[in-house]
Amino acid sequence: MTLAGPTDTTDPADGxxxxxxxxxxxxxxxxxxxxxxxxxxxxxxxxxxxxxxxVQVPQGFAVTVDAYARHCRESGLDDRIDAVIMRLGGSPDxxxxxxxxxxIRAMFRExxxxxxxxxxxxxxxxELCLRCxxxxxxxxxxxxxxxxxxxxxxxxxxxxxxxxxxxxxxxLDAVRNCWGSLFTARALAYRLRQGISHHAMPIAVGVIELIxxxxxxxxxxxxxVTGKADRIVIETSWGWGEAxxxxxxxxxxxxxxxxxxxxxxxxxxxxxxxxAFDFAVGAVTEIDMPAKLADRQVLDTEQIEAIASAVRxxxxxxxxxxxxxxxxxxxxxxxxxxCIVQTRPVTVTAAPEEAAPAAYDPVxxxxxxxxxxxxxxxx
Amino acid sequence: MANVVPVDEFATGEWYPGFKPEHFEMPYIxxxxxxxxxxxxxxxxxxxxxxxxxxTPLAATLWSGDGYxxxxxxxxxxxxxxxxxxxxxxxxxxxxxxxxxxETDPREIGARANRIATNxxxxxxxxRSIWDAGRDELEATWQYFRGVDFAxxxxxTGLLGQARRYHKRSMEIHFxxxxxxxxxxxxxxxxxADMGIDPGDIGKFLQGEDTKIMETxxxxxxxxxxxxxxxxxxxxxxxxPHELRAALRRHGGAASTWLTEFDDxxxxxxxxxxxxxxxxxxxxxxxxxxxxxxxxxFLKKDDAHDFEAASRNALAERAEAIENARSGLxxxxxxxxxxxxxxxxxxxxxxxxxxxxxxxxxxVMLPLRWGCQELARREGADHQDDMLYLFWPELLDVASGRxxxxxxxxxxxxERRQYFxxxxxxxxxxxxxxxxxxxxxEDPVLIEIFGLNxxxxxxxxxxxxxxxxxxxxxPAAKGTARGIARVLQSSDDLHRLEPxxxxxxxxxxxxxxPAFGKIAGAVCDGGGMLSHAAIVGREYGVPTxxxxxxxxxxxxxxxxxxxxxxxxxxxxxxxxxxxxxxxADTAAAPAGVAG
Numbered sequence: 001m002t003l004a005g006p007t008d009t010t011d012p013a014d015g016x017x018x019x020x021x022x023x024x025x026x027x028x029x030x031x032x033x034x035x036x037x038x039x040x041x042x043x044x045x046x047x048x049x050x051x052x053x054x055v056q057v058p059q060g061f062a063v064t065v066d067a068y069a070r071h072c073r074e075s076g077l078d079d080r081i082d083a084v085i086m087r088l089g090g091s092p093d094x095x096x097x098x099x100x101x102x103x104i105r106a107m108f109r110e111x112x113x114x115x116x117x118x119x120x121x122x123x124x125x126x127e128l129c130l131r132c133x134x135x136x137x138x139x140x141x142x143x144x145x146x147x148x149x150x151x152x153x154x155x156x157x158x159x160x161x162x163x164x165x166x167x168x169x170x171x172l173d174a175v176r177n178c179w180g181s182l183f184t185a186r187a188l189a190y191r192l193r194q195g196i197s198h199h200a201m202p203i204a205v206g207v208i209e210l211i212x213x214x215x216x217x218x219x220x221x222x223x224x225v226t227g228k229a230d231r232i233v234i235e236t237s238w239g240w241g242e243a244x245x246x247x248x249x250x251x252x253x254x255x256x257x258x259x260x261x262x263x264x265x266x267x268x269x270x271x272x273x274x275x276a277f278d279f280a281v282g283a284v285t286e287i288d289m290p291a292k293l294a295d296r297q298v299l300d301t302e303q304i305e306a307i308a309s310a311v312r313x314x315x316x317x318x319x320x321x322x323x324x325x326x327x328x329x330x331x332x333x334x335x336x337x338x339c340i341v342q343t344r345p346v347t348v349t350a351a352p353e354e355a356a357p358a359a360y361d362p363v364x365x366x367x368x369x370x371x372x373x374x375x376x377x378x379x
Numbered sequence: 380m381a382n383v384v385p386v387d388e389f390a391t392g393e394w395y396p397g398f399k400p401e402h403f404e405m406p407y408i409x410x411x412x413x414x415x416x417x418x419x420x421x422x423x424x425x426x427x428x429x430x431x432x433x434x435t436p437l438a439a440t441l442w443s444g445d446g447y448x449x450x451x452x453x454x455x456x457x458x459x460x461x462x463x464x465x466x467x468x469x470x471x472x473x474x475x476x477x478x479x480x481x482e483t484d485p486r487e488i489g490a491r492a493n494r495i496a497t498n499x500x501x502x503x504x505x506x507r508s509i510w511d512a513g514r515d516e517l518e519a520t521w522q523y524f525r526g527v528d529f530a531x532x533x534x535x536t537g538l539l540g541q542a543r544r545y546h547k548r549s550m551e552i553h554f555x556x557x558x559x560x561x562x563x564x565x566x567x568x569x570x571x572a573d574m575g576i577d578p579g580d581i582g583k584f585l586q587g588e589d590t591k592i593m594e595t596x597x598x599x600x601x602x603x604x605x606x607x608x609x610x611x612x613x614x615x616x617x618x619x620p621h622e623l624r625a626a627l628r629r630h631g632g633a634a635s636t637w638l639t640e641f642d643d644x645x646x647x648x649x650x651x652x653x654x655x656x657x658x659x660x661x662x663x664x665x666x667x668x669x670x671x672x673x674x675x676x677f678l679k680k681d682d683a684h685d686f687e688a689a690s691r692n693a694l695a696e697r698a699e700a701i702e703n704a705r706s707g708l709x710x711x712x713x714x715x716x717x718x719x720x721x722x723x724x725x726x727x728x729x730x731x732x733x734x735x736x737x738x739x740x741x742x743v744m745l746p747l748r749w750g751c752q753e754l755a756r757r758e759g760a761d762h763q764d765d766m767l768y769l770f771w772p773e774l775l776d777v778a779s780g781r782x783x784x785x786x787x788x789x790x791x792x793x794e795r796r797q798y799f800x801x802x803x804x805x806x807x808x809x810x811x812x813x814x815x816x817x818x819x820x821e822d823p824v825l826i827e828i829f830g831l832n833x834x835x836x837x838x839x840x841x842x843x844x845x846x847x848x849x850x851x852x853x854p855a856a857k858g859t860a861r862g863i864a865r866v867l868q869s870s871d872d873l874h875r876l877e878p879x880x881x882x883x884x885x886x887x888x889x890x891x892x893p894a895f896g897k898i899a900g901a902v903c904d905g906g907g908m909l910s911h912a913a914i915v916g917r918e919y920g921v922p923t924x925x926x927x928x929x930x931x932x933x934x935x936x937x938x939x940x941x942x943x944x945x946x947x948x949x950x951x952x953x954x955x956x957x958x959x960x961x962x963a964d965t966a967a968a969p970a971g972v973a974g
Contacts, residue, residue, distance in 0.1 A: 230709040257709035264707045357570065358711070360718030362503060363496045366562040369569025371461050375819040376565060378572030379832040
């Protein structure tokens with residue numbers, strides 16, 4: 001039997017649409033998008049929305065905000081965390097914040113998950129294995145914070161993500177580490193500055209099928225620097241996207257005309273680092289790029305079109321510019337959609353003077369480039 | 380803080396012997412020309428490459444007055460330029476410095492912006508008829524002067540006045556067309572660069588249109604090939620240019636026939652001087668040496684220059700550059716690019732920049748020159764160009780008989796010649812810029828014609844310019860060339876170029892064009908990618924770098940250099956031993972660049 005596609009939501013075991021979600025777990029394909037963000041955090045909520053709108057996303061479930069809150073309450077973590085934060089006071093120094101962060105994160109690692117929740121998560125993980133037709137299916141365990149988009153943006157990349165986690169014990173460990181990452185020093189300091197209680201922004205955790213990545217990357221429905229809305233920008237490298245997201249690799253840069261899908265430019269970068277699955281460690285880690293892949297162009301035209309098509313439909317769905325993280329699976333065939341693992345609104349907008357001119361206006365261009373008191377570009 | 384190069388050294392109050400301020404009264408709109416004055420360091424002054432020999436009193440009046448202070452200031456008001464009011468001029472000795480006049484009042488700038496918003500589209504829409512009308516008007520005046528009998532005109536005062544008015548009117552038309560065309564081109568250029576188009580390709584979009592100057596070169600080349608076919612190559616090889624006419628006449632036979640054809644050629648193309656609007660320089664008809672020397676040069680090359688192939692290549696390169704540029708643009712950007720390209724191909728600045736020289740710059744000063752020569756003849760002057768050493772009011776006094784030439788004026792002319800020669804010898808030491816140096820300028824003429832971009836403005840301030848071995852400029856014509864540098868002060872030195880030389884100069888003018896048939900590369904202090912050297916370098920496939928700022932200072936005559944016209948880099952590979960001393964002198968002497 002071949003692997004089922006990630007959007008194949010029918011249960012291969014009995015062919016019925018059994019409901020697997022509960023108060024601790026919501027499945028991407030079952031949750032009402034209205035409820036998705038509240039229960040599964042913004043990252044998972046948006047994936048559920050994308051799935052509903054017809055975009056290909058990996059299979060998976062979210063360990064809900066409720067599950068997190070109940071764990072903290074019932075295990076006594078809440079009181080211990082509050083005590084540490086109380087001790088910090090209103091304006092602690094950096095070292096004190098670092099110390100508090102380490103202390104709280106250690107508490108999360110050491111506090112076992114209740115029997116009830118362990119059972120729920122085990123059932124869910126086994127269901128995911130079944131759906132993927134795999135034993136101990138490797139998953140991505142991703143923090144999925146709650147709160148406003150602005151806070152989401154401020155916390156971008158701050159919470160933990162674990163790629164290639166395999167087996168329920170490791171999944172449970174990764175979930176607890178993600179919970180603890182709500183208390184990184186940066187997050188603590190931010191909340192102290194803003195006067196926000198951590199109770200006001202509980203965290204959910206996504207457990208999603210790890211797509212075996214041939215290539216991954218990010219894509220923007222507008223130029224991320226100039227804000228030009230007439231193009232889609234893709235940055236990509238071999239393997240998983242972590243090396244790109246963390247800025248460890250200089251990726252290939254592609255620009256595509258949004259209205260006609262033409263590739264405007266493709267700059268092949270020298271890619272030194274790759275995020276690859278390490279079977280010995282059982283996780284995705286960053287290693288040196290094999291020499292023969294370093295200077296090779298990652299994407300062909302068909303793949304670029306598939307990414308651009310996904311980005312366009314996500315932007316259309318939300319009605320505002322977005323950035324996305326995408327993966328091209330080893331099993332993807334030409335014509336298949338690419339898999340979207342994350343999306344966010346883009347906040348960059350073109351300044352009026354930077355906006356691309358709508359028509360050739362010699363007076364406006366002379367004013368802009370010649371009579372502006374600034375050097376003419378390219379001179 | 381802005382760098383300031385003092386002008387005190389040149390603001391001494393001394394000028395040409397016998398100079399009085401009332402000698403130098405001229406029409407202007409914002410600021411009139413003069414020798415440098417204390418306080419002038421508030422402006423940003425650049426050495427004008429057009430007159431590398433220096434200017435005689437009459438030439439100084441005519442260009443700084445009618446060209447800059449009337450022509451540019453008039454055009455800057457007519458368009459208008461929102462933040463600029465044209466160019467004014469000062470003299471350091473005989474050498475001309477220009478300075479853009481800024482408009483700083485915000486209300487005024489806003490009002491001017493409103494006016495250009497109406498006038499620029501109107502100009503572009505009617506470009507063809509506007510330029511044709513201006514050109515036809517000037518051609519009609521030119522035909523009038525061709526029919527004038529200067530020798531038979533008893534009082535030359537009126538003719539001299541008409542001849543000057545012809546020049547002044549030509550400058551109104553010249554800058555009245557140049558400013559809006561440049562504003563359109565530079566706006567398009569900025570938009571292209573902003574859309575990610577390689578700036579080195581932008582000039583190519585507009586290349587390959589035939590001009591009267593290229594036509595002249597082709598015809599002269601055809602004459603050279605006819606001389607070879609007629610077996611006259613030997614005559615050209617064994618005589619210096621100034622001996623050629625007599626030698627050909629002595630040779631008789633086929634040479635006589637050839638000379639007749641040559642004279643027919645001159646009647647069409649020979650009304651051109653070896654300089655821009657310089658009353659002090661003869662036309663090809665007055666002095667055959669230059670065109671005959673060019674024929675001699677053409678004959679030295681064994682392989683024929685294929686003008687048609689060069690033109691085809693230019694057009695093919697243009698099509699390829701446009702296709703490349705478009706392929707990297709979004710559909711929205713393509714719409715802007717296509718419309719901008721069409722506008723700039725219709726009002727094609729690079730084409731006009733070459734073509735207009737035939738109608739204006741290279742002959743517009745000739746009627747005044749004829750008048751001056753006739754007057755010199757009547758007054759029994761020592762040289763036929765002695766009148767060029769008079770200031771305008773002095774000239775009219777002599778012409779009308781109000782003042783005698785012999786006596787005081789005649790001896791003043793002698794002193795002024797010495798003054799001119801003294802300053803001519805100092806040309807290579809003249810500072811490239813004076814006054815308060817900005818990072819960028821806004822006057823389109825300064826940007827495109829003089830190549831005053833942030834890079835070249837920085838380069839001319841380098842105190843170690845004389846010692847540097849690697850220079851950057853505008854990559855104007857692609858390709859790489861190595862060769863021996865010939866540093867030329869003016870077109871008077873063109874004969875020093877050998878096949879394979881690399882030309883190094885302040886800037887080139889149309890009369891330098893044939894030299895591109897034999898040189899391997901070209902480097903200029905000034906000029907943008909649409910300057911004469913850039914355009915001709917591309918047409919002839921000669922690697923060219925412009926706007927280096929200090930090439931004539933850094934490179935010694937005889938140095939072995941490499942020109943990379945693709946990256947805009949010029950490298951001195953080996954210093955010439957014979958020029959090492961000269962270079963050391965230049966380095967030791969205050970080169971005039973800011974320290």
